[in-house]
Structure formats: C-alpha cells, structure tokens
Amino acid sequence: MKASGSLRSKTFLLILSMVTFGPLGNTLLGKGMKQIGAVTIRTLPDLIHIVSKVFTSGTIWLGMMSLLMFFISYMLVLSWADYSYVQPASAFAYGIVALWGHFLLHETVTPTRWLGVLVIGAGVFVVGYTHPRTTEHD
Amino acid sequence: MLWEVVLLFLIVIAGTSGELCMSRAMKTVGEVKDFRPTALFRVMARAMQVGWMWIGFLLMIVAFLALLGALSIENVSFVVPVTAISYAAGALGGKIFLGERISSQRWAGVALVCIGVTLVIIGRN
Numbered sequence: 001m002k003a004s005g006s007l008r009s010k011t012f013l014l015i016l017s018m019v020t021f022g023p024l025g026n027t028l029l030g031k032g033m034k035q036i037g038a039v040t041i042r043t044l045p046d047l048i049h050i051v052s053k054v055f056t057s058g059t060i061w062l063g064m065m066s067l068l069m070f071f072i073s074y075m076l077v078l079s080w081a082d083y084s085y086v087q088p089a090s091a092f093a094y095g096i097v098a099l100w101g102h103f104l105l106h107e108t109v110t111p112t113r114w115l116g117v118l119v120i121g122a123g124v125f126v127v128g129y130t131h132p133r134t135t136e137h138d
Numbered sequence: 139m140l141w142e143v144v145l146l147f148l149i150v151i152a153g154t155s156g157e158l159c160m161s162r163a164m165k166t167v168g169e170v171k172d173f174r175p176t177a178l179f180r181v182m183a184r185a186m187q188v189g190w191m192w193i194g195f196l197l198m199i200v201a202f203l204a205l206l207g208a209l210s211i212e213n214v215s216f217v218v219p220v221t222a223i224s225y226a227a228g229a230l231g232g233k234i235f236l237g238e239r240i241s242s243q244r245w246a247g248v249a250l251v252c253i254g255v256t257l258v259i260i261g262r263n
Contacts (some may be wrong), residue, residue, distance in 0.1 A: 041140060050172050072176070073180070074160075075160065075164055075182070075185060076164075076170050076178070077179070078160060078161040078164040078165070079164040079165065079167055079168065079169050079170045080169040080170070081229070082232055082236070082238045083158060083161040083228060083236055083238065084228060084229040084231075084232030084233065084236075084238050084240055084244060084248070085159065085231075085238075085244070086230075087225060087228040088225055088228070088229070088247055088248050088251040091225065091251045091254070091255055092254065094254070094255060094258045098258070102198040109261075110261040110262070111261070112257055112260055112261030113257070113258050113261030113262060114217070114260070114261075116253075116254045116255065116256070116257030116258030116259075116260075116261055117254065117258060118249055118254070119174070119251075119253050119254030119257060120250070120251055120254030120255060120258065121252035121254075121255055122192040122250050122254070123247045123248065123249070123250030123252075123253075124247070124251065125247075126244075126246055126247030126250060127243075127244055127247030127248065127251070128247075129243065130241055130243050130247070132246045134238050134240075135165070135237050135238055135239075
C-alpha cells in the first residue's frame with residue numbers, strides 16, 4: 001500500500017511541527033519558571049503574586065503558545081494518520097533536544113545519548129517507511 | 139514497591155489510553171484537509187464535542203498526576219522503563235483499540251525507538 005505524496009507530506013510537516021514546538025515549549029516554560037525562582041506559597045497574597053508573575057512572563061507565554069502549537073499539530077495529524085505511526089515518529093524530539101543542546105546551548109552530550117539519538121533516528125526512519133494510515137475512514 | 143507498580147501502570151496505561159482516545163476522537167472528526175485558521179477552529183470545536191476527546195483528557199490528567207506522584211517518591215530513573223514501555227503500549231493499543239494494521243517493519247521501528255529512548259535517558263548527564 002503506497003501513501004499518496006500529499007498525505008505523506010502533510011504528515012511529515014505536522015510531525016516536524018510537533019518535534020519542534022514540543023521541546024521548545026518545555027524549554028521555555030522551564031526557563032520562565034526558573035526566572036521566577038523558588039516558589040513558596042503560604043498565604044493567598046503569595047498565591048496571587050506568583051500567579052501574576054507567571055502570567056506576566058513573556059517566556060512562559062511563549063512556552064504555552066509553543067505547547068499549544070504542539071498539541072494542535074498532534075490532534076490534526078491524528079485525524080488521518082495512525083497513532084502507532086505518529087507516536088514513535090514524534091520520539092525524534094529527543095534528537096532535536098540533543099542537537100539544540102549541542103549546537104545552541106553548547107551543552108555536553110554524552111556518547112550514550114548520541115547513540116540513543118541515532119537509534120531513535122533509525123527507528124523513526126523504519127516507521128516512516130510504513131504507510132501512515134492503515135485504517136479506512138473519511 | 140506496590141505503589142511504584144501502581145504508578146507505573148497508571149502512567150503507561152492512562153497516558154497511552156488518553157492519547158488513543160484522542161486519536162479515536164480525531165478519526166471521528168475526519169481527515170483535516172483545509173488548513174485555513176477558521177477551518178481549523180471549526181475542527182477543534184467539532185473535536186471538543188466528541189466524548190472520546192474528554193475521556194482522553196481525563197486519562198491524560200490521571201497519567202500526569204501519577205507522574206508527579208512517581209517523581210516525588212522515586213528518582214528520575216523510574217521514568218526510563220515507563221517512557222520506553224509507552225511506545226510498545228502505544229503500538230499495541232493502536233492495533234487493539236483503533237484497528238491499525240501494524241506490520242513487522244513498524245514493530246521493528248517501534249522497538250528501535252524504545253531502545254533509543256532508553257539510551258537517551260540513561261545518557262543524560
């Protein structure tokens with residue numbers, strides 16, 4: 001069974017959107033929360049203060065928007081593609097995170113982690129060569 | 139030990155089942171072919187009217203709470219088998235719950251992803 005070019009292209013584009021926006025959102029949210037600092041909530045004004053800090057942080061808003069983009073992409077691609085195709089393919093996000101860490105943040109990426117990224121890449125490649133949709137629907 | 143097994147079970151089963159329900163809801167909505175913002179908004183609104191979507195959200199919340207619980211009683215290494223098992227559970231769930239036909243090639247890819255994810259998590263500094 002061969003996938004039509006457009007089906008494969010739009011599946012690829014949305015999975016690319018997922019593996020980009022998912023890790024980006026998590027990173028931005030983590031960065032935003034670190035900027036706010038350690039949280040201690042004892043009274044109602046403490047809670048209001050923290051909530052106002054969270055919702056006035058541009059980094060946190062960008063993180064939430066990225067995660068929203070991830071989630072919308074995930075929902076849309078699942079409207080036609082198999083879950084058993086999309087879920088393993090989205091694991092490529094681990095590779096994106098390692099590449100960001102190495103090239104943008106100049107973090108040390110251990111050889112074991114690089115090996116893992118290569119094996120994930122091989123797995124995604126193998127899954128990617130199967131038909132994205134094996135069930136019949138509208 | 140019993141608590142860890144219960145939490146692991148909840149993370150894998152509730153998390154994967156939640157996504158499977160979301161997938162089922164989106165299959166009910168039908169293949170999205172129009173990507174203009176207004177059309178996408180209508181798709182999202184339709185999806186929110188499908189019961190499976192809400193069951194999916196509920197299960198994903200349960201899995202998230204179980205993950206928080208697991209992290210509070212265990213170190214992060216606990217997450218390694220959980221994450222890897224989720225991919226195998228996802229493929230199995232897709233076959234049983236969604237009727238997807240999983241070829242040996244796709245199983246092989248899923249197995250590679252499981253191994254790779256385990257290596258990535260073990261290899262973190």
